[in-house]
Amino acid sequence: MxxxxxxxxxxTGKKEILVxxxxxxxxxYVCGPTLYSEPHMGNMRTFINFDLVFRCLLHAGYKVKYxxxxxxxxxxxxxxxxxxDSIGKAARAEQLQSLEIVYKYNVKFQELQRLYNMLPPSIExxxxxxxxxxxxIIEKILENGYxxxxxxxxxxxxxxYMQDYNYGILSGRKVEExxxxxxxxxxxxxxxxxxxxxxxKKANPDDMQIWRSPWGDGNPGWHIECTAMSTKYLGxxxxxxxxxMDLKFPHHEDEIAQSxxxxxxxxxxxxxxxxMLNVNGQKMSKSLGNFFLPKEIVEGTSSLFQxxxxxxxxxxxxxxxxxxxxxxxxxxGLEAAEKGMGRLLEAISLLNKLPSSTSSSVDIxxxxxxxxxxxxxDFNAPILIAxxxxxxxxINLINDSKETISKDDLIKLTEAMSTFVYDILGISSEDKSxxxxxxxxxxxxxxxxxxxxxxxxxxxxxKIRDGLSAAGIIVKDSKDGTKWS
RNA sequence: GGUCUCAUGGCCGAGCGGUUAGGCACCGGUCUGCAAAACCGUCUACAGCAGUUCGAAUCUGCUUGAGACCUCCA
Numbered sequence: 352m353x354x355x356x357x358x359x360x361x362x363t364g365k366k367e368i369l370v371x372x373x374x375x376x377x378x379x380y381v382c383g384p385t386l387y388s389e390p391h392m393g394n395m396r397t398f399i400n401f402d403l404v405f406r407c408l409l410h411a412g413y414k415v416k417y418x419x420x421x422x423x424x425x426x427x428x429x430x431x432x433x434x435x436d437s438i439g440k441a442a443r444a445e446q447l448q449s450l451e452i453v454y455k456y457n458v459k460f461q462e463l464q465r466l467y468n469m470l471p472p473s474i475e476x477x478x479x480x481x482x483x484x485x486x487x488i489i490e491k492i493l494e495n496g497y498x499x500x501x502x503x504x505x506x507x508x509x510x511x512y513m514q515d516y517n518y519g520i521l522s523g524r525k526v527e528e529x530x531x532x533x534x535x536x537x538x539x540x541x542x543x544x545x546x547x548x549x550x551x552k553k554a555n556p557d558d559m560q561i562w563r564s565p566w567g568d569g570n571p572g573w574h575i576e577c578t579a580m581s582t583k584y585l586g587x588x589x590x591x592x593x594x595x596m597d598l599k600f601p602h603h604e605d606e607i608a609q610s611x612x613x614x615x616x617x618x619x620x621x622x623x624x625x626x627m628l629n630v631n632g633q634k635m636s637k638s639l640g641n642f643f644l645p646k647e648i649v650e651g652t653s654s655l656f657q658x659x660x661x662x663x664x665x666x667x668x669x670x671x672x673x674x675x676x677x678x679x680x681x682x683x684g685l686e687a688a689e690k691g692m693g694r695l696l697e698a699i700s701l702l703n704k705l706p707s708s709t710s711s712s713v714d715i716x717x718x719x720x721x722x723x724x725x726x727x728x729d730f731n732a733p734i735l736i737a738x739x740x741x742x743x744x745x746i747n748l749i750n751d752s753k754e755t756i757s758k759d760d761l762i763k764l765t766e767a768m769s770t771f772v773y774d775i776l777g778i779s780s781e782d783k784s785x786x787x788x789x790x791x792x793x794x795x796x797x798x799x800x801x802x803x804x805x806x807x808x809x810x811x812x813x814k815i816r817d818g819l820s821a822a823g824i825i826v827k828d829s830k831d832g833t834k835w836s
Numbered sequence: 837g838g839u840c841u842c843a844u845g846g847c848c849g850a851g852c853g854g855u856u857a858g859g860c861a862c863c864g865g866u867c868u869g870c871a872a873a874a875c876c877g878u879c880u881a882c883a884g885c886a887g888u889u890c891g892a893a894u895c896u897g898c899u900u901g902a903g904a905c906c907u908c909c910a
């Protein structure tokens with residue numbers, strides 16, 4: 352069974368019902384990381400958000416081919432007014448070869464995906480593995496007259512393209528208005544028009560990676576790899592193309608131009624853009640230095656936070672904000688998420704102990720419907736979470752015998768809670784791993800304290816409690832016995 | 837400078853013309869040897885000004901403030 356999913360399409364600025372090109376199948380391409388360094392938390396947010404999308408599509412019953420590329424060819428940067436590629440730069444800094452750099456950070460990236468409980472995409476193709484495909488598309492663009500060769504480099508002829516297509520269709524940019532505003536770029540003199548962009552770049556003598564092409568040795572342009580790989584794995588036209596907001600222009604705009612320029616059609620029906628992770632109201636970015644690494648927050652070594660937060664909490668925190676909104680990371684925010692998520696998981700663990708009655712005093716079907724509706728409406732995880740907390744309240748009230756639930760409804764609710772929390776939101780269900788030697792010790796200590804309490808020996812029991820507290824272990828007494836954490 | 841987005845209660849964050857978002861904190865209660873924890877309940881905001889409407893956080897205009905993109909960027 353498939354459900355209607357509506358998605359905000361950046362291309363049209365409207366929510367649209369997803370109608371896959373091939374019934375039951377969804378093709379989704381998401382721009383992945385450039386592996387010249389360890390991805391920071393902001394990068395991760397985008398991938399976590401598309402992991403949510405992936406999970407929702409699967410839940411809706413689609414067979415999904417999820418392609419997320421790995422950019423392992425360094426592209427020319429002009430940030431410091433100098434021309435060098437990001438991966439080559441990192442390689443020189445670390446005294447490694449380019450592919451070592453890429454491999455090293457790819458291993459880390461894969462670890463992070465597991466750490467943050469992301470489902471692996473269907474395929475993660477690399478740019479360097481698809482040089483031939485990129486060359487072929489460039490050739491098509493040249494054949495169609497939308498590119499030109501100069502000094503061993505190939506550029507996209509934006510002016511020519513604009514005669515036949517709408518350059519700026521995605522980003523809403525008007526090239527004419529932009530010309531005077533754009534800052535001077537290096538090698539601009541090679542381009543015929545300021546808005547032209549490189550499809551193939553002639554090699555520099557000190558480039559660490561060089562490929563052969565019909566135009567001489569060089570490197571592929573930044574945008575062409577996505578066109579090549581999305582075409583190869585999903586076809587000339589597919590359903591969803593995603594990426595971070597900051598890729599909308601020029602990267603995605605140029606992808607559209609390349610597809611139109613080579614195949615005469617737009618690549619994706621729906622364009623999705625995930626919004627940025629902010630720190631103090633500003634986009635988390637390398638250059639600003641306001642970033643932290645996914646591992647730092649888990650290990651508590653980030654200077655931005657006093658204490659460590661588990662990946663689950665970070666994921667939950669992110670899920671509380673919609674993917675199209677910016678999200679500010681703060682310690683307070685993470686703490687709130689941690690407590691809230693704890694309450695949610697606690698309620699879930701209560702489910703199998705819940706007494707069932709002959710009838711339900713709450714409309715479980717409506718509740719479960721609200722879960723589905725939330726994610727069907729542009730993957731609205733915050734609404735889903737709000738509705739899950741409604742369920743939490745019901746669960747607790749049932750536990751207190753203030754509401755009732757029928758056996759059938761209890762089964763349905765249990766299944767749904769697990770599905771939406773674990774499978775959709777991607778909260779991992781594994782228990783906190785504790786030192787397995789501590790367990791028996793704690794059992795003993797708790798046992799001793801219980802004995803003291805039975806004898807109303809409050810001095811001893813409180814001494815144990817205070818002692819444990821000093822060691823960072825909190826003792827919680829409840830009707831069902833004593834717990835610790 | 838150009839293009840665009842956003843401004844919600846103590847904090848974080850939904851909301852897409854009329855109905856309680858939700859979480860955290862606070863406060864009140866239940867439970868408890870005490871404490872903590874847990875659970876229940878309460879708190880009712882929409883930057884400012886004007887307009888449209890029977891009705892606006894939600895639409896329009898202006899003002900102020902913040903951010904993104906225009907250059908590598910998730």
